[in-house]
Amino acid sequence: MRSKSRPCPSCPDNSYVSSSYIDELVEAKKNSGIDLAEEEIYRARLLICSDCDSCLKDMVCMKCGCFVQLRALNKEGRCPHPEGNKWMKLVPSSETG
Numbered sequence: 001m002r003s004k005s006r007p008c009p010s011c012p013d014n015s016y017v018s019s020s021y022i023d024e025l026v027e028a029k030k031n032s033g034i035d036l037a038e039e040e041i042y043r044a045r046l047l048i049c050s051d052c053d054s055c056l057k058d059m060v061c062m063k064c065g066c067f068v069q070l071r072a073l074n075k076e077g078r079c080p081h082p083e084g085n086k087w088m089k090l091v092p093s094s095e096t097g
């Protein structure tokens, strides 16, 4: 992942969220009963984000302010990049036959 240290535009400079807290939120979302992206799609989305110029070092998307670990879990989730959805090329295996 690229190392970017610009602060999130939506958060105070001194705000900090630990990776363990993000992990807790991810687990809670996985146990919430909502439709989630397939694991393969989820991991592919995170790889794309980790190489995106809009991704801060703690995996915060500068285009929407989301933690990408949470946004990428959404089955119908889309990347908000203004030049186009960077996740668009990922198609769930259930849709490819």
Ligand code: SF4
Pocket: 048, 049, 050, 052, 053, 054, 055, 060, 061, 062, 063, 064, 068, 078, 079, 080, 081, 086, 087
């Ligand atoms: S959601 Fe899209 S714009 Fe945001 S970090 Fe990921 S690839 Fe980049």
